Amino acid sequence: MATIELEKLVKRYGKVEAVKGIDLSIADGEFVVFVGPSGCGKSTTLRMIAGLEEISAGTLKIGPDVVNERDPKQRNIAMVFQNYAIYPHMTVRQNIGFGLYTSKLSKQEKDKRIEEAGKILGLDDFLDRRPAALSGGQRQRVAIGRAMVRDPSAFLFDEPLSNLDAQLRAQMRIEIKRLHQRLKTTTVYVTHDQVEAMTMADRIVVMKDGHILQVGTPSELYESPVDVFTARFIGSPSMNLIGGKRSNTGVEAASGGDILIGIRPHDLAANPPAQGDGIRLTGTVTAVEPLGPETLVHLDVDGTPVIATARDKSVPAVGSQLTCSAPSGSLYLFDARTEAFLGRS
């Protein structure tokens, strides 16, 4: 177990800067999730930590040591890849045991660890199978098992669940989380699924174009995003944004105003009570998505697409006019020009 410190970390591919000097310090035992759009440099950063990619500039510390020049094996980290990278010509047992290839443990000790990892991951019955005879989720568990037996100072995950279906993903999410609670190993986890980020992370790192935009706990990011990008990235469905301006009672929707008002679809209730403070919007229903307990209503408000939530059972008709409102206190205000967060209202 160890801390990981990134100081002004840069990765250049020829003239292209994929990672543009990022600073981050990860505490011992912390679960940090990197999120961001495709191509923002998440994998590159992770691979620099792993030692698979050379560091162009800056320093990387694992524990007390600067490890810029060290080979992956000297860094004692374990990594789980998106395509699992488990070997088709070895059994599950051999694959898991592969993590111990260089370890000096005795044969019995190794076997014990493999059995143990197999048990924790629910692979006991498959230890002598080949990967070809496993499901996607089981394969990913083998990969995790190989990382686990090592007792590494950190776990690195690069989109480990993106090849799995939604249900399995939800299940594996919990398993990885549980594993972390049990082993308390420092973990860096890359994903572009914001649900994974929100549910698993101690802290989320939002990246964009090779920069870190914001670092914070899931609720910090949800409650006070630094800008429009983070605000829209965290939370599902994405936050609604409409032009607005300040008024003496607070804020109101207006085109060409100097602020942007962000409203989470969750807070924007369709068919509101007639009175109440906050903001009211009226638009044409363009689509409805019934989710069971609630219905997402897509509206067109003066040309801006907006998503609201209808909580009663009546589903509004497409094409009808609908008014919805969000209470004051639930609004996020952004500068219309710089898109920076101004505060809540």
Place this chain on the structure above:
Amino acid sequence: MAAIEEQGAAMGRPNGSPSGGPTGGISSRLSMQTRRLLWVWGFLALPILFYTVIRFYPTLQAFYLSFTNWDLLRPAKLVGFANYIKLFKDPQFWKVFKNTFTYLIVGTPISLVLAFAIAYFLDRVRFMHNFIRALYFLPFLTTAAAMAWVWRWFYQPPPIGIINDVLGMAGIPQQPFIRSPDQALFSVMVTAIWAGLGFQIIIFMAGLRAIPSTFYEAARIDGLGEWAILRKITLPLLKPTTVFLVVFSSIGFLRIFDQVYNMTTNDPGGPLGSTKPLVLMIYQTAFNSYAMGYAAAQTVVLFVILMIVSLLQLFILREKK
């Protein structure tokens, strides 16, 4: 009856289909299964016909001829196993047999190890990668005759032969190469290995490229060195490629002919029959001695050898469960 069925089909597919419609057609009357079979056999018919006429018929004919004494002049007469008995008593056959297996047993491993080593390192070379690869492939495109003549020239005594020149500079006495019964076979083999190398390198490189790079990355993170990665990951994953090349290259060496023939034109298979492979013996029996029946028997023996060696290799190298 048919009309009713057509209506049913048309109703099932309201958008209609080219084969449906009121006039109907042969194709719409046949079941899906039958139509598919017709297509499949339609496409297979030509190659099957071709193989039957060009391959299987002559093969069977050779089997038949091997039991006759046909010599082009007189009509063939069945002689039973006489040709085979003669062959197994012929000391020349056993000499040729030994030569052929020397080509196989020495040539195949050397050429595969060499091809793999070159492919393995060439795979990492970024600088002029395609050009270098093309250079290695070039011998494969060259005609055996031209190549053999160039190598003959290499093997000449000094000052013509470049190899002897180099040996001379290094202070090593000159070597007779293809003039010596001891060295000729290996001199020819070097040429043959060199000729096949390009193809094997290309195949090995394709095999190496097909291994996902995360396999290597995962192994590096688990702390394996280059050698361990090669042994534990690259070679096992490359096994299907290797099996293919072992069989392919073995067949090549068992059938070696043009390198030998072109490098020893004055006395094909010489000196003293020291380079003569089975195919050359067949060629001489058939087209110098016109003993067609005897040559056919030799061909059948070659066929059996090829089959046994290939099957044996496939069996030894099979995927163990």
